[in-house]
Structure formats: C-alpha cells, structure tokens
Amino acid sequence: MGLKSNLHSLKEKFKGTKMAPAFNALHTFLYLPNETTHNGTHIKAADDLKRTMNTVIIALLPCLIYGMFNAGYQHYLALGEIEATSGFFAATFWTWDNLIVGMWQVLPLVIVSYGVGLTVEFLFAVIKGHEVEEGYLVTGMLVPLIVPIDIPLWMLAIAVIFGVVIGKEIFGGTGMNILNPALTIRAFLFFSYPTWMSGDKVWVHGAVERDQMIAAGQGLDAISGETILGAYAQNNSIAYDYWDMFWGLIPGSVGETSKFLIIIGALFLIFTKVGSWRIIISTLIGALTMGLIFNGVVDAGWIGDSNKFYGLMNVPFWQHLIIGSILFGAVYMATDPVTASQTNKGKWIYGFLIGLISIMIRVFNPAYPEGVFLAILLMNVFAPTIDHYVIQGNVKRRMNRLKVKTN
Amino acid sequence: MSKDIKIKKGLNIRLKGEASKTLSNAPRSKTYVIRPSEFHLITPKLDVKEGAKLQAGDVLFYSKINEAIKFVSPVSGTLLTIKRGAKRIITEIIIEADQLDTYRDNGVLNVNSMNSDEIKNHLLATGCWAFIKQRPYDVIANPDVKPKAIFISALTTAPLSADYDFTLLGKEKELQAAVTAFSKLTDGKVNVSVGENSKSVFEGLNDITVHKMSGVHPAGNVGTLINKVDPVNKGEVVWTVTPQDLVIIGTLFLTGKFNAKRVIALSGSSLKNPKYYTAKIGAEVSTFIYDSGLNEENVRVINGNVLSGEKIALKGHLGYYSDTVTVIPEGDDYEFFGWNKPVFDKISTSRALTFSWLQPNKEYSLNTNTNGEYRAFVITGSYEEVFPLDIYPMQILKACKYEDLDEMEALGMYEVAPEDFALTEFVCVSKQPHQEIIRKGLDLMYKEIG
Numbered sequence: 001m002g003l004k005s006n007l008h009s010l011k012e013k014f015k016g017t018k019m020a021p022a023f024n025a026l027h028t029f030l031y032l033p034n035e036t037t038h039n040g041t042h043i044k045a046a047d048d049l050k051r052t053m054n055t056v057i058i059a060l061l062p063c064l065i066y067g068m069f070n071a072g073y074q075h076y077l078a079l080g081e082i083e084a085t086s087g088f089f090a091a092t093f094w095t096w097d098n099l100i101v102g103m104w105q106v107l108p109l110v111i112v113s114y115g116v117g118l119t120v121e122f123l124f125a126v127i128k129g130h131e132v133e134e135g136y137l138v139t140g141m142l143v144p145l146i147v148p149i150d151i152p153l154w155m156l157a158i159a160v161i162f163g164v165v166i167g168k169e170i171f172g173g174t175g176m177n178i179l180n181p182a183l184t185i186r187a188f189l190f191f192s193y194p195t196w197m198s199g200d201k202v203w204v205h206g207a208v209e210r211d212q213m214i215a216a217g218q219g220l221d222a223i224s225g226e227t228i229l230g231a232y233a234q235n236n237s238i239a240y241d242y243w244d245m246f247w248g249l250i251p252g253s254v255g256e257t258s259k260f261l262i263i264i265g266a267l268f269l270i271f272t273k274v275g276s277w278r279i280i281i282s283t284l285i286g287a288l289t290m291g292l293i294f295n296g297v298v299d300a301g302w303i304g305d306s307n308k309f310y311g312l313m314n315v316p317f318w319q320h321l322i323i324g325s326i327l328f329g330a331v332y333m334a335t336d337p338v339t340a341s342q343t344n345k346g347k348w349i350y351g352f353l354i355g356l357i358s359i360m361i362r363v364f365n366p367a368y369p370e371g372v373f374l375a376i377l378l379m380n381v382f383a384p385t386i387d388h389y390v391i392q393g394n395v396k397r398r399m400n401r402l403k404v405k406t407n
Numbered sequence: 408m409s410k411d412i413k414i415k416k417g418l419n420i421r422l423k424g425e426a427s428k429t430l431s432n433a434p435r436s437k438t439y440v441i442r443p444s445e446f447h448l449i450t451p452k453l454d455v456k457e458g459a460k461l462q463a464g465d466v467l468f469y470s471k472i473n474e475a476i477k478f479v480s481p482v483s484g485t486l487l488t489i490k491r492g493a494k495r496i497i498t499e500i501i502i503e504a505d506q507l508d509t510y511r512d513n514g515v516l517n518v519n520s521m522n523s524d525e526i527k528n529h530l531l532a533t534g535c536w537a538f539i540k541q542r543p544y545d546v547i548a549n550p551d552v553k554p555k556a557i558f559i560s561a562l563t564t565a566p567l568s569a570d571y572d573f574t575l576l577g578k579e580k581e582l583q584a585a586v587t588a589f590s591k592l593t594d595g596k597v598n599v600s601v602g603e604n605s606k607s608v609f610e611g612l613n614d615i616t617v618h619k620m621s622g623v624h625p626a627g628n629v630g631t632l633i634n635k636v637d638p639v640n641k642g643e644v645v646w647t648v649t650p651q652d653l654v655i656i657g658t659l660f661l662t663g664k665f666n667a668k669r670v671i672a673l674s675g676s677s678l679k680n681p682k683y684y685t686a687k688i689g690a691e692v693s694t695f696i697y698d699s700g701l702n703e704e705n706v707r708v709i710n711g712n713v714l715s716g717e718k719i720a721l722k723g724h725l726g727y728y729s730d731t732v733t734v735i736p737e738g739d740d741y742e743f744f745g746w747n748k749p750v751f752d753k754i755s756t757s758r759a760l761t762f763s764w765l766q767p768n769k770e771y772s773l774n775t776n777t778n779g780e781y782r783a784f785v786i787t788g789s790y791e792e793v794f795p796l797d798i799y800p801m802q803i804l805k806a807c808k809y810e811d812l813d814e815m816e817a818l819g820m821y822e823v824a825p826e827d828f829a830l831t832e833f834v835c836v837s838k839q840p841h842q843e844i845i846r847k848g849l850d851l852m853y854k855e856i857g
Binding site: 004007008028029030031032033034035036037038039040041042043044045046047048049050051052054055058131133134135172173174175176271272273274276278337338340342343344347387391394395397398399401402405 | 420641643707742753757758773783784786798818829842
C-alpha cells in the first residue's frame with residue numbers, strides 16, 4: 001500500500017506542527033486512523049462522528065437531487081415554456097433540461113457553502129490546534145437546501161462565515177454551540193437581506209430578474225413564484241392541490257418542497273438511530289395541535305373571513321404539515337443533537353414546543369408567513385432550560401430517597 | 408429468599424474466543440509481581456526489604472493512611488526487586504517464587520463463633536481486606552465505617568469474562584464461610600446476584616439474599632445490582648467483593664492459609680486454544696498464554712475483560728483482582744474509507760451503514776482500533792440505551808469534566824464506579840474516555856469531600 005504508508009509518513013512529519021489538524025482532516029477523510037484504545041474499554045463500537053454525519057448527508061441527498069430537478073421545472077413552468085407535469089413520477093419532470101438548470105443554480109450554492117464553511121473550520125482548527133470537527137459536513141449540506149434558489153453567492157458566503165464563527169466557533173466548535181449553525185446562517189440572511197429572502201419572486205429561478213426586465217420597460221409577461229404560504233397569508237386562492245404539495249411540485253426553498261422525500265429521509269434517520277424519533281414525532285404533534293387550535297378559533301366564529309389571519313387559520317390542521325418547511329425543519333433541523341434537548345423527556349417537550357410555535361409564527365407573522373426556523377432557534381435557546389428541569393426531577397428523586405431514609 | 412431483576416437497557420457484546428470449559432494448571436511462574444497502583448489511592452509503606460524470605464501470606468506493605476490495611480505476598484519465595492518510578496513511587500514488587508509454596512499459619516477459625524470485630528481484625532491482619540471495595544469512590548473499604556449492605560455479583564455478562572458458574576464449582580464450603588463472615592460485618596444484607604437460569608453455588612448458601620438477574624450486560628456488574636436493590640445515598644457506604652476473592656477469604660478461615668489461587672479465564676480471538684487455568688495472583692500471564700498459543704504476533708493483553716480491564720505487556724503479570732485475561736488483536740492500522748463504507752465486521756448499536764443488527768448472535772473479532780477520533784460530546788440518547796442505572800450518564804460525565812462537585816453529587820456520583828460507564832464508553836461516537844473521566848471525578852470528590 002503505497003498511498004497508505006506515504007500518508008502515514010506525512011502524518012508523522014506534520015505531527016506537532018501548526019498544519020497537523022489540516023493534514024489530519026484530509027488524511028482521516030481517506031483512512032480511518034490507526035489510533036488504538038489505551039485503558040478503559042479496549043474495544044470500541046464502529047460508529048464515529050464522521051459516520052454519523054455522513055448518515056445525515058445520505059438522508060439529505062434525495063432532497064438535494066430533487067431540488068435540482070424542481071428548480072428547473074419551476075423555472076420553465078413560470079416562463080410558460082412547459083406544461084404542468086402530471087405527477088412526481090412523470091417523465092416530463094425528470095428531464096435533462098430541468099436538471100441542468102437546477103445544477104447550474106444549486107451546485108454553486110453547495111460549493112460556496114462547503115468551500116467557505118470548511119475554510120473557516122480549517123482556519124479555526126489550525127489556530128486553536130484541535131482537529132477539524134465534522135459538524136460542518138451536515139451544516140454545509142443543509143444551507144443550500146434552505147435558501148431561495150437565486151440568492152447571490154456573496155451573500156451566502158458572508159452568511160456562512162457569520163454562522164460558523166458566531167453560531168459555532170466562538171462557543172468552542174462542534175458540540176458546544178447553542179444555536180443550530182445552519183439556521184443561524186439562514187437567520188442572518190433573513191434579517192440582513194430580507195428582499196432576497198421573502199416575497200413572491202425569490203422562490204423561482206429567474207423570477208426576480210424577469211421583474212427587473214419588466215421594470216426596465218421590456219414588454220414581457222410577469223411571472224410569479226409565490227409560495228403556498230404567501231398565497232394563504234394574503235387570503236388568495238391556492239393554485240396547487242395537496243398531492244403537488246406532498247410530492248413537492250411547488251416553489252419553495254431548494255430542498256424543502258418534497259414532503260415525500262423528507263419522509264423517506266426521516267424514516268432513514270430514525271431507522272439508523274441517528275435522528276431522534278422523539279423530536280420528529282413531537283414536533284409534528286405540536287404543529288398539529290396548534291393547527292387544531294386555529295381551526296377551532298375559526299369554527300367558533302371568533303374571526304371572520306375578512307380578518308387578515310383568516311386564510312392561514314382556516315388551513316385544515318393536517319395541511320400545515322405539507323406546506324412550508326415544518327417537515328424539513330422537524331426532520332433535519334430540530335433533531336440536531338447539540339442544540340436540541342439532550343434528555344429523552346426533554347426531547348418530547350422541546351419538539352412539541354417547536355411545532356406549536358412554528359405554526360403560531362406562521363399564522364401571526366405579518367411580514368413573512370413562515371416561522372419554523374425562528375421557532376427552532378428560539379427553542380435551541382430554551383433547550384438547556386428544559387433539560388435542567390428534567391434533570392432536576394432525577395435529582396429530587398435522589399434527595400427524597402435520602403430523606404425517607406433519615407426520617 | 409430471592410427477588411427477580413430484569414435489565415433491559417444494555418448490550419451483550421458477543422466476541423470470538425470464549426474460554427472453553429476445561430481447566431488446566433498454569434505452569435508455575437518464576438516471578439510473581441504485585442503492583443501497588445492496582446490499589447487505587449493507596450500509598451504503600453514497605454514492611455520488607457529486598458532479599459527477604461517470604462511465606463505466602465507474609466505482609467509486604469501496608470497503607471500509609473491506614474496502617475491496619477495490609478497487603479501480603481501471594482506466594483512464598485524471595486523478594487527480588489522493588490521497582491520504583493517517578494518520585495520514587497513503588498511500581499512493582501517482584502518476588503522470586505519457591506518451587507512449592509509454604510504458608511504463614513493464620514490459624515483455623517470458626518466464623519460462626521466469631522464476632523464482627525474479630526472477623527474484621529482477622530481480615531485486616533491477613534491481607535484479605537484488600538479484596539473489599541467500597542462505594543462511594545470504588546476504593547478499598549475504610550474499616551472504620553460499617554457498611555449498610557454488602558453486594559456480590561455472581562453473574563457473568565461482560566464479554567469473554569470468567570463464568571462464575573464454572574469457576575466456583577465445588578467452592579460451597581469456602582463461600583459459605585466467607586459470606587457468613589461478611590454477614591456479621593454489616594447490619595444490612597449480603598446481597599448476591601445470580602443468573603436467572605444458572606445453577607449458581609450461591610443458591611444453596613445461608614446468610615445471604617439472592618437476587619435473580621436476567622437481561623443484557625451490565626446485569627452482571629455489581630453496580631447494577633446496587634442501583635436496583637439499594638442505591639447508595641449521600642453519607643452511606645456499601646461494600647463489594649468478587650466471588651473468587653470470597654473463595655480466598657473462605658479458604659483463609661477454613662485452613663488458616665492465604666491461598667491466592669484463582670480460576671482464570673484466558674479468552675480472546677488472538678488465542679489458539681482459549682480455556683480456563685488455575686493460577687495465583689501476580690503470576691506471569693505469558694506462562695499460560697504461550698501454553699494456549701497465539702494466532703498472531705501483534706496482540707493486546709488485558710488484565711480483566713475487554714470493557715474495563717487494564718492493558719499489560721505480554722510479559723506482564725496477573726492482576727490482584729482479575730479472574731480473566733483477554734488477548735485480542737491490536738488495531739493500529741489504517742482502514743481505507745473506514746468512516747463511510749458499510750461495516751459488517753464490527754459491532755454498533757446504530758444502524759448507520761453498520762450491519763451488526765442483522766446478526767444479533769454473531770460473534771465478532773474486534774481489535775483495539777478506536778474506529779474514529781476523539782471529539783466533543785455531540786450525539787445524545789445513545790448512552791441511555793445501554794445504561795440501566797437511574798442516572799443521567801452524559802450529564803454526570805460533563806459534570807466530572809468541569810469538576811462541579813455539587814452537581815456531581817446531585818447527579819448520583821456516590822453510586823457509580825468507572826466500570827458502570829464501560830458500555831457508554833464502548834458506544835460513544837465521540838470516543839470520550841468515560842471510565843477515566845468518572846475515575847478522575849471520584850478521585851476529586853474523595854480528595855475534596857472524603
């Protein structure tokens with residue numbers, strides 16, 4: 001094994017130098033290291049953090065690939081160049097034309113996300129002298145999936161730097177952060193460049209450009225990339241049926257549209273035991289609960305159909321799960337083990353509140369009809385508090401045991 | 408009287424190289440070694456000089472803090488060398504053994520007619536006190552504190568460990584004498600765990616409470632028994648003894664001799680012929696390893712089992728407390744794309760392209776590779792699956808790492824020993840040294856609270 005022994009001698013050469021973490025990151029990417037146990041357990045289970053993160057990436061790949069096809073499809077559909085396809089499995093959806101447009105738009109997002117993010121990670125690892133940690137492997141894949149397709153790459157780059165440095169590295173790196181780095185990046189984009197992050201033009205490739213051309217006096221037909229939530233928020237009628245929403249033939253952030261593929265990813269994560277089923281299920285229960293409450297408000301006649309919240313409140317509660325990004329958030333974002341509750345009981349509470357608050361923000365936020373990322377960030381902050389009270393239960397039980405004894 | 412306890416959270420690790428149930432005598436070693444580092448937190452004060460003639464049972468050294476606690480020679484012979492390390496700490500006491508052992512006569516005693524103090528003083532004077540450990544802190548018991556109960560696990564669930572149903576065969580008399588003695592040292596019970604379907608010699612004994620344990624490892628850990636039966640509260644002390652050490656103690660009462668003979672399981676996938684041997688404490692492990700034969704050169708020899716044993720050299724010596732010696736392949740090699748390719752030949756509790764869940768009864772040959780690098784704690788929930796105690800494992804580990812004594816105490820530090828965290832360490836994705844973290848935490852508490 002020429003490569004193996006060459007890399008080994010290079011590793012020995014770099015040992016103790018500043019560049020050792022950078023080299024080791026590349027080396028361990030190719031080879032599982034030759035490290036052995038000392039004392040304690042002399043054998044170890046097969047999983048390491050790289051394998052765990054890799055599992056999440058595998059679960060995200062269908063969403064990414066579908067997102068590319070859908071980007072092209074929505075683009076051509078909005079331009080009126082193709083007819084609406086008959087369904088998820090139709091050959092008119094899975095075309096080269098759609099894929100090429102999608103790849104042309106989505107791959108740069110992936111490259112910038114990984115390129116910039118990993119550069120920051122490597123810099124911090126070299127400066128602080130620790131190994132490059134794997135957390136960004138997942139973050140880097142999540143970021144392109146949760147942004148609008150036409151987001152300028154420089155904005156993404158700035159947001160990624162902000163998210164990795166402020167969201168993670170200043171707390172001490174992977175495992176120490178309080179906020180989900182991917183959502184920190186999205187929040188940064190949302191509050192810094194709102195025109196690029198919301199409205200009814202940003203979700204379809206070419207829509208913004210087209211608008212600018214119309215404004216410049218060219219005689220073109222306007223196109224709309226309005227999302228379903230946007231339509232509901234303005235009490236407009238919805239142009240899509242439930243099956244389109246379920247299969248994902250709708251505009252939206254790159255990777256969040258196909259609920260079908262997200263469910264497949266969720267099942268994979270639960271089966272591999274990498275994603276917490278407690279968080280996923282409880283988030284969905286929370287969302288359904290809030291949806292039911294709003295339905296109840298409408299049924300009770302407390303608000304009329306002229307009310308500005310009527311459209312979203314009147315959405316049948318179960319439909320909240322197939323519109324917007326609640327499913328994507330529940331499966332891939334809320335389950336981030338570092339920022340979620342760490343106790344099993346806490347996970348139920350944490351997830352439930354995310355679901356509840358997501359739908360609440362979705363309905364009441366006047367500026368932007370989606371609240372999943374805000375709800376998850378908010379609960380990230382409260383997760384340690386939830387855990388504290390769960391653990392206090394255990395501590396109290398121990399103290400009571402002592403009291404019973406001494407009395 | 409017996410009670411049933413079922414352990415659901417845990418993991419049976421099935422490994423190749425289980426010792427076959429045939430018993431051989433290990434060839435007599437030339438030298439026997441006692442390493443004071445095995446007696447955690449004990450500072451030895453020597454009682455003998457190099458060149459001294461010793462009988463089996465003669466005092467070698469005693470504890471500097473409590474001079475009543477004595478440590479004795481397992482064989483008769485000549486004290487060859489006292490090896491010292493940094494700061495002149497005694498690392499090894501090497502005894503050149505006689506061909507046949509002669510024993511110091513401690514007198515034949517009838518435990519039934521002895522009282523608590525007589526038994527205690529006899530155990531202290533004869534060096535048998537070293538076999539008694541206490542919780543909190545998992546150290547040699549403080550003779551000045553009476554325990555609220557005594558716990559003995561006679562159930563084997565750790566991978567490749569010596570099977571008590573085999574090693575204790577025919578030892579009823581010795582065990583009975585020992586447990587009767589211990590029943591007088593506590594006001595509480597002497598609790599013994601036995602396997603649900605096993606024929607343990609303990610079931611016919613008096614003066615004990617037998618608990619039938621079933622389920623997965625760590626059902627056989629004494630810490631699991633304590634937690635399920637009578638957890639340690641602040642201010643309380645319990646003692647633990649292992650069954651083979653009870654045999655030595657029982658023999659002492661019945662014959663007056665300190666006979667440090669044990670039945671050792673020599674197991675592991677690196678061995679040609681894994682089986683049981685009788686050997687004395689401190690014996691050269693190479694005597695029986697070479698008798699069994701090695702499959703490969705590059706091996707790890709472990710005093711104890713693969714989960715919580717201690718790494719020793721091939722020329723090392725049998726530990727003071729071990730009844731198992733495990734030999735497994737070293738894993739100091741790289742594996743191409745080992746982190747992402749599907750894995751069929753290693754054990755995992757996840758299913759992240761690891762396929763051990765397909766064959767739950769397959770026996771594996773695991774090596775010492777860490778299968779990944781050290782990371783901060785990231786994954787949550789995986790420890791709880793293999794941790795049956797009513798304690799939050801990750802939170803207590805973190806409390807130990809940031810040395811918060813109040814939190815450690817509140818989370819249950821008095822109840823645990825490093826061994827209890829062996830399975831969480833095994834499954835840890837971040838490859839954190841759980842047992843070492845707990846040991847350091849206990850040492851800190853011992854120092855600060857005492």
